Amino acid sequence: MDIQPFTIAIPQADVDDLADRLARTRWPASLPGDGWSRGVPLEFLRELADYWATRYDWRAAEARLNALGQFTTEIDGQRIHFTHVRSERPDALALLITHGYPSSFVEFTALIEHLRRDFHVVAPSVPGFGFSTPVRATGWAMGRTARAWAELMRRLGYDRYGTHGGDIGAGLAGEVASVDGAHVVGVHVVTDPLTAANTATFLPGLADGLDPADPTDRLILDRMDRFRREGSGYLAIQNSRPQTIGYLLNDSPVGQLGWIAEKFEEWTDLPYDRDQLLTNVSLYWFTGSGVTAAGFLYEQTHAMGWTPPAAVPHGFAVFGADPTVRRVINPSADTYWAEYPRGLHFPAMEAPEVLAADLRTFFGKVSAS
Incomplete structure (x- = not known):
């Protein structure tokens, strides 16, 4: 049950190996004028890989992450890594924030800086992601992870806390409230039109x-159809054959880069920090967690059901908002609902100031009620 301080310190041999592998990439052929229709364009990925190899500074990123405060503990036989940043305000509300796929706690580095005045922030790595590895057993899906999150907050001494997330993190935000409703004061999630349509698909x-x-429903149905035809391939592979794709992700840094960068390009509409993206990809690479992160999706696909929703306040922040999101989610009249015209799937990277302000507004309302 001990909580141990943790320092990120990737061996120099691993950093050098990454540079060597990037320099020896065997690039595939591509057809002229293809754009993104067949996947990540060759010119885009070559330029990004060259930046990763020659200009990106892992050691500087490592120092920034260590400055936040990194920790590990073991829960249910699994190593759990988390970032923990205490507010200067002793009476601040604790906030548990969880990343999704293909992301990591790195997604929240800018957001945490905007939150730390008003919240004690806890940002764990989902089992199989980053430093919450190796995964020692099967069965680490939403329910088991939510119970681990509740235990983590208990160990940290937080008797009252809120939850937040997007993608996988949105599901976990709700699941934690379901298993620990006596201590969770509110659930806040982010979504966007693409995510809403994709969720309706499954x-x-x-x-x-x-x-x-x-017309609104037709737009949702068209997006669902397009996702089935053009956007769901990565899920089909990882939900059914995570080990097979894992050999590529574990052995080729450019393979891991393309697998992740594609989603950041497709699922954003505001500029994001390229170095922050590469820190996220580097974390996957150095920890060998491409296969185990894919394995989490497999476990969830084969898990047995969901815990019933908790009777705590829920809030939604919709980025890139349009009428389709509310139509899919159909919130109750007392649900907190905020819409923002720009940003999509990764608002913690695309619009961290906006997201932080929305979190303050929602949990301010919860605290006042």
């Missing part, structure tokens, strides 16, 4: 009431 019942003759 979660039973969400699309049942959609009317093809309605």
Whole structure:
């Protein structure tokens, strides 16, 4: 049950090996004028890989992450890594924030700086991601992870806390409240039109009431169809054969780079910090967590159901907002709902100031109620 301070210190031999592998990349052929229609364009990835190899500074990123405060503990036989930043305000609310895929706690570095005045921030790495490795057993899906998060907050001494996340982190924010509702004061999640449509593709019942003759519903159905045809390949592989794709992700840094960078290009509409993206990719590479992160998606696909929603306040921050999101989610009248015109799937990187302000507003309302 001990919580141990943790220092990120990747051996220099591993840093040198990455540079060597990048220099020896065997690049594939590509067809002229293809753009993104067949996947990540060759010119885009070559330029990004060259920047990673020659100008990106891992040691500077490592120092910034260590300055936040890194820790590990063992819960249910699994090593759990987390960032823990205490507010200068002793009475500040604790806030548990969880990343999604293909992301990591690195996504929250800028956001934490905007939150630390008002919240005690805890940002764990999902089992199989980053330093929450190696994964020692099967079964680490949403439910087991949520119970581990509740235990982590208990160990840290937080009797009252909020949860937040997007993507996988959104599901975990709700699951933690379901398993620890006596201590969770509110659940705040981020979403966007693409995520809402993609979620409707997989979660039973969400699309049942959609009317093809309605313009808003037609837009949702078209997005769902496009995701099935063009955007769901990565999920199909990782939900069924994570070990097979894992050989590529573990042996080729350019393979891991392309697998992640594609999603950041597709799922953002505001500029994000390229060095922050490469820190995220480097974390996957140095920890060998491409295969185990994919394995988390596999475990969730094969998990048994969801815990019933908790009766605590829920809030949604919609980025790149349009009417389709509210139509899919259909929140109750007392649900907190905020819409922002720009940003998409990674608002903690695209618009950290906006997201931080929304978190303060939602949890301010929760605390006042």
